[in-house]
Amino acid sequence: MEETLINMKVAILTTEQKDILNKQEVCTKLTFNPVQDVNEGWVISEVEVNECVTPEFMWVKDLVLSDWMGPYIPPTISEGEI
Amino acid sequence: MGISDRKKSIDVSVNINLDFNEEIRPNNFIVENNFKSGFFVSRKKSGNIIAGSKLNVEGQGIFTVKGGDNINITKHFPKPTPVSDGLKPTPTPTPTNTPTNTQTPSITPTNTQTPSITPTNTVTPTPTNTVTPTKTPTPTITTSALPITNPEAFAYASQVIAAGGSIDYTTALALDTLFNDLQGNNTQAGPTFYSVLEGFYPMLGLTSATQAINANGNDAADLNIFGGWTFNSMGMKGNGINSVVNISRIYGLFSPYDLQNTHFSIYGTLPYNTPSNRADLALIDSSTPNMDGRISLNDLNFGAGDEAYYEYNVNTTGPVYAPLGSGSFVVMSNDGTYTYSYQNGNSLSTFSESPVLYNTPIIYLGLSRFSSVGVISTNRYGWVSFGGFMSSADMGNYQTIVNTFMTSIGRNTY
Numbered sequence: 001m002e003e004t005l006i007n008m009k010v011a012i013l014t015t016e017q018k019d020i021l022n023k024q025e026v027c028t029k030l031t032f033n034p035v036q037d038v039n040e041g042w043v044i045s046e047v048e049v050n051e052c053v054t055p056e057f058m059w060v061k062d063l064v065l066s067d068w069m070g071p072y073i074p075p076t077i078s079e080g081e082i
Numbered sequence: 083m084g085i086s087d088r089k090k091s092i093d094v095s096v097n098i099n100l101d102f103n104e105e106i107r108p109n110n111f112i113v114e115n116n117f118k119s120g121f122f123v124s125r126k127k128s129g130n131i132i133a134g135s136k137l138n139v140e141g142q143g144i145f146t147v148k149g150g151d152n153i154n155i156t157k158h159f160p161k162p163t164p165v166s167d168g169l170k171p172t173p174t175p176t177p178t179n180t181p182t183n184t185q186t187p188s189i190t191p192t193n194t195q196t197p198s199i200t201p202t203n204t205v206t207p208t209p210t211n212t213v214t215p216t217k218t219p220t221p222t223i224t225t226s227a228l229p230i231t232n233p234e235a236f237a238y239a240s241q242v243i244a245a246g247g248s249i250d251y252t253t254a255l256a257l258d259t260l261f262n263d264l265q266g267n268n269t270q271a272g273p274t275f276y277s278v279l280e281g282f283y284p285m286l287g288l289t290s291a292t293q294a295i296n297a298n299g300n301d302a303a304d305l306n307i308f309g310g311w312t313f314n315s316m317g318m319k320g321n322g323i324n325s326v327v328n329i330s331r332i333y334g335l336f337s338p339y340d341l342q343n344t345h346f347s348i349y350g351t352l353p354y355n356t357p358s359n360r361a362d363l364a365l366i367d368s369s370t371p372n373m374d375g376r377i378s379l380n381d382l383n384f385g386a387g388d389e390a391y392y393e394y395n396v397n398t399t400g401p402v403y404a405p406l407g408s409g410s411f412v413v414m415s416n417d418g419t420y421t422y423s424y425q426n427g428n429s430l431s432t433f434s435e436s437p438v439l440y441n442t443p444i445i446y447l448g449l450s451r452f453s454s455v456g457v458i459s460t461n462r463y464g465w466v467s468f469g470g471f472m473s474s475a476d477m478g479n480y481q482t483i484v485n486t487f488m489t490s491i492g493r494n495t496y
Contacts, residue, residue, distance in 0.1 A: 033309035045310025
């Protein structure tokens with residue numbers, strides 16, 4: 001059931017890299033969406049790295065991939081709200 | 083005198099220059115054993131031999147004897163072979179060189195072939211250039227060859243192709259049927275299903291560019307796709323990390339009843355995905371934590387087993403339980419008083435609910451209520467729609483139309 005999360009890879013970004021990529025085009029109709037992992041580090045998914053064809057962002061293909069360790073959960077979230 | 087001796091003398095005679103312009107002169111008187119006779123030619127001719135004399139040309143093998151007044155000349159020639167052998171060395175090499183020259187011309191054709199390779203290389207780029215235009219005609223050929231008579235279906239297929247996708251024959255037929263059915267069947271309120279649909283997404287093609295297309299031609303409502311979605315013939319699948327889709331259709335606060343007389347639908351094409359404890363389709367204002375409506379497929383957080391939700395006014399009324407598997411096709415609709423829902427061709431329930439907007443939400447797919455991070459769905463979606471109200475009967479008919487299409491292209495889950 002959890003196979004997708006177990007095998008998922010992400011590329012870790014610096015804050016500056018996150019700001020550069022945020023909401024920029026990976027390819028037609030697909031946009032970078034940096035998120036924070038469990039350690040509050042910014043990451044993008046392996047899919048975005050592989051699919052990127054935007055010339056100014058091709059440097060993402062040089063980023064080191066690592067395992068996805070889970071999302072950062074803001075402490076204010078309460079399951080009961082939804 | 084042996085033959086071998088004669089051969090040796092032949093070698094000497096080869097070096098003698100023959101001058102055919104030399105005046106022919108008679109032989110000098112020859113005295114036997116006197117080898118200092120005249121010119122060689124004269125000897126050969128051996129004319130003017132005085133009767134009774136002998137002509138003996140050493141080395142030439144010519145021995146002539148002229149008799150008496152009867153002019154009875156007897157010539158004795160030695161074996162011709164040595165003579166021929168002696169003459170051979172000079173002329174023979176010449177014909178021998180001739181075949182060599184013959185081979186040379188045969189090389190020339192070979193060289194002729196070599197240049198013909200150059201034209202071949204010239205031809206090679208031509209097919210390459212042919213390939214490039216082939217890519218351009220592909221959409222044209224594919225589109226024009228498609229068995230689509232419905233103009234809106236044709237326009238949508240053309241959009242998919244123009245965005246780099248392809249539409250095969252089967253899908254084309256299915257699209258034609260789908261659009262004809264949506265345009266040819268009316269909801270109970272009167273409008274056709276096609277008119278009710280503000281946006282619907284068959285998610286054809288294999289890329290974000292093709293699956294984002296709103297099939298009714300209103301590109302302002304194309305899907306906005308973020309993060310790590312993957313695309314295949316079954317639709318688009320989230321990665322559980324950062325895959326998010328939204329539709330730029332704002333349900334405004336200025337219209338408190340904007341959520342009334344609406345419907346939403348989502349078709350999960352891959353059963354048994356990781357449960358998502360948020361929403362596969364949700365109305366969310368990203369600036370607030372609240373949702374104004376959602377369909378959650380395979381949500382395990384709010385009940386036992388594979389239970390999930392379809393509801394409006396998430397924060398004001400209690401959640402409505404329904405066993406919505408990730409392979410379900412769910413439609414929910416509200417007329418301002420009641421919420422109706424259908425799943426896989428069957429009515430789920432009807433309950434009283436009057437949606438009230440607390441935010442200015444837009445539609446999200448596969449996202450937690452917080453627009454950035456949280457638990458993201460890993461479900462795969464093959465159809466999404468939003469628009470006006472559908473009654474229970476409408477939703478049943480609508481699901482039949484859509485599932486017929488999904489069955490035709492091999493995506494159906496029921």
